[in-house]
Amino acid sequence: MIIYSIVHFSQRGNPVFPRRGGLPLTFTVYVKNGPVFSSDVPITGKSVLAESRPDGCDTVVAWRVNNYLRSLDWVIEDNTNVEFIDTSSFEGMEVYRRSLSFLLVLACRRALGRNIVLRHSISEGYYWEDPEGHLSQDDIEAIRSMMADLVSRDLPFIRKVVSLDKARAIFERQGSGEVARLFKWAGVDPVELYRCADLYGYYYAPLAPSTGYLKLFDLKPLGPGMVLQFPTINYPSALPPFRASKNLSGVFLDYARWLEVLGLRTMDSLHQKIAEGKGLEVILISEAFHALNLGKIAEEIASRPNVKVVAISGPSGSGKTTLSERLKIQLQVCGKNPMTLAMDNYFVDRENTPRDEEGNYDFEVIEALELDMLSGHLGRLLAGEEVVIPQFDFIEGKKFPGKKVKLQPGDILIMEGIHGLNDRITDVIPKEERYGIFVSPLTGVYLDDHNRTSTTDNRLLRRLVRDARTRGHSPESTLTIWPKVIKGAMKYVFPYQKRADIMFNSSLPYELSALRAYADPILHTVPECSPVYGDAQRLLSMLRFIPMLPTENIPNNSIIREFIGGTCFDT
Numbered sequence: 001m002i003i004y005s006i007v008h009f010s011q012r013g014n015p016v017f018p019r020r021g022g023l024p025l026t027f028t029v030y031v032k033n034g035p036v037f038s039s040d041v042p043i044t045g046k047s048v049l050a051e052s053r054p055d056g057c058d059t060v061v062a063w064r065v066n067n068y069l070r071s072l073d074w075v076i077e078d079n080t081n082v083e084f085i086d087t088s089s090f091e092g093m094e095v096y097r098r099s100l101s102f103l104l105v106l107a108c109r110r111a112l113g114r115n116i117v118l119r120h121s122i123s124e125g126y127y128w129e130d131p132e133g134h135l136s137q138d139d140i141e142a143i144r145s146m147m148a149d150l151v152s153r154d155l156p157f158i159r160k161v162v163s164l165d166k167a168r169a170i171f172e173r174q175g176s177g178e179v180a181r182l183f184k185w186a187g188v189d190p191v192e193l194y195r196c197a198d199l200y201g202y203y204y205a206p207l208a209p210s211t212g213y214l215k216l217f218d219l220k221p222l223g224p225g226m227v228l229q230f231p232t233i234n235y236p237s238a239l240p241p242f243r244a245s246k247n248l249s250g251v252f253l254d255y256a257r258w259l260e261v262l263g264l265r266t267m268d269s270l271h272q273k274i275a276e277g278k279g280l281e282v283i284l285i286s287e288a289f290h291a292l293n294l295g296k297i298a299e300e301i302a303s304r305p306n307v308k309v310v311a312i313s314g315p316s317g318s319g320k321t322t323l324s325e326r327l328k329i330q331l332q333v334c335g336k337n338p339m340t341l342a343m344d345n346y347f348v349d350r351e352n353t354p355r356d357e358e359g360n361y362d363f364e365v366i367e368a369l370e371l372d373m374l375s376g377h378l379g380r381l382l383a384g385e386e387v388v389i390p391q392f393d394f395i396e397g398k399k400f401p402g403k404k405v406k407l408q409p410g411d412i413l414i415m416e417g418i419h420g421l422n423d424r425i426t427d428v429i430p431k432e433e434r435y436g437i438f439v440s441p442l443t444g445v446y447l448d449d450h451n452r453t454s455t456t457d458n459r460l461l462r463r464l465v466r467d468a469r470t471r472g473h474s475p476e477s478t479l480t481i482w483p484k485v486i487k488g489a490m491k492y493v494f495p496y497q498k499r500a501d502i503m504f505n506s507s508l509p510y511e512l513s514a515l516r517a518y519a520d521p522i523l524h525t526v527p528e529c530s531p532v533y534g535d536a537q538r539l540l541s542m543l544r545f546i547p548m549l550p551t552e553n554i555p556n557n558s559i560i561r562e563f564i565g566g567t568c569f570d571t
Contacts, residue, residue: 096230
């Protein structure tokens with residue numbers, strides 16, 4: 001802790017709460033990498049921030065209070081460790097996006113008198129539609145103008161804690177019945193809501209202090225709806241380029257068709273399905289869609305006689321290993337003889353892993369792989385030679401000799417790893433001889449019309465469960481490195497998705513319900529003193545709205561089995 005100054009708060013317009021014995025008790029606030037404050041009155045994050053950074057800092061959107069992520073109006077009155085969260089961090093950017101989404105909903109109601117529905121993420125933005133029809137250019141301009149006006153008025157996002165009955169009544173009156181029903185399913189009481197002007201919203205994590213913080217945004221027309229653009233960690237002070245991928249558009253249309261067939265729209269629908277005893281139906285139809293898409297991909301590969309290597313890439317927690325094994329089977333159905341190769345087996349021994357700027361192991365950079373060995377093995381395999389594939393032990397952190405393999409003429413090598421589409425690897429293979437697949441959970445069943453379940457959180461939950469089960473990692477260690485995993489994926493994985501011939505959506509509409517039974521007890525083991533305790537609590541807050549689903553009926557070849565266990569593949 002670096003102490004720059006000590007400031008004493010004393011009745012600076014702050015509310016005075018009763019103290020034990022009627023006497024004021026002085027408490028201390030320790031700001032991470034900042035000053036230390038003492039106070040004998042309750043104080044908020046805004047007050048501490050104003051004293052900590054008198055020149056202002058409108059990029060700070062929330063704060064951690066004893067490791068809990070809180071809104072800046074959160075009141076403290078005891079000894080506390082705090083840390084300010086700005087939009088340079090993943091969680092700070094999520095606060096910005098949630099707040100901006102709330103602003104958009106309010107603007108649509110005021111400009112058009114209609115509700116708007118969040119469908120999915122796309123090209124560093126969120127795609128929204130009007131259930132009542134097509135959004136015209138005039139509609140979008142009216143919404144944009146209203147958003148700008150609301151930003152200029154700097155309206156506060158007011159946090160309110162109300163009883164369950166009152167919360168349900170509020171959302172019923174507002175026409176948000178799916179939110180009211182979700183509270184019923186979750187049994188949350190009391191409920192923490194946010195209000196901006198006359199509109200209420202529910203979010204399981206904090207919002208920014210006010211609309212004035214949300215100056216950076218844009219609206220782009222797309223299909224019948226529009227895309228809400230926002231800044232990213234890579235573009236913190238400007239909007240990133242907008243690129244509407246045709247591959248992604250097809251994925252989202254397919255997923256919309258899945259949900260229509262399943263009769264799912266929001267998490268309320270999934271609760272209802274499971275309550276009606278239709279959980280098995282949801283599982284089987286979801287898995288059938290995966291099988292259908294895999295069959296189409298295999299047929300496409302088989303139709304290209306020159307293809308020798310199928311390169312599969314995707315961020316951590318995508319299901320690359322199971323996808324490669326299932327694709328292997330589908331290619332066999334098409335008359336091909338494929339072989340799988342996991343690039344994770346080419347990790348350097350742990351002590352040789354590159355270090356990041358903080359001196360910690362950096363497993364996301366491509367140099368964490370034995371590139372010379374991998375390239376040499378690829379060349380020899382494609383030349384028809386026999387090689388000994390290494391086997392990496394994640395607990396020991398070392399490679400050991402694995403099995404001997406050899407490709408016969410006409411065989412196909414399926415290679416999977418986060419760097420599977422990186423040109424430093426794939427460029428050794430002639431373009432006509434390779435086929436690229438980018439896999440990731442790209443969609444999900446949202447909590448309600450305006451409150452998404454993050455696909456990044458989806459991957460995190462997968463990884464938490466898998467790491468605890470197979471890699472000897474505590475949930476605390478997985479949560480600690482996750483921000484670096486995200487940054488690594490944005491830098492080293494997602495830029496290469498454009499090299500893919502096709503995208504595979506590994507999401508399963510029921511998977512959060514399957515993961516909850518495993519993730520819940522794991523997350524509860526994170527100690528309260530841990531810096532990632534707040535992250536664990538945020539995930540638990542989200543999971544309480546997810547219905548539980550028995551997992552015994554999940555097929556043993558399902559992608560989700562890669563994480564929860566019980567797979568028929570050697571993963």
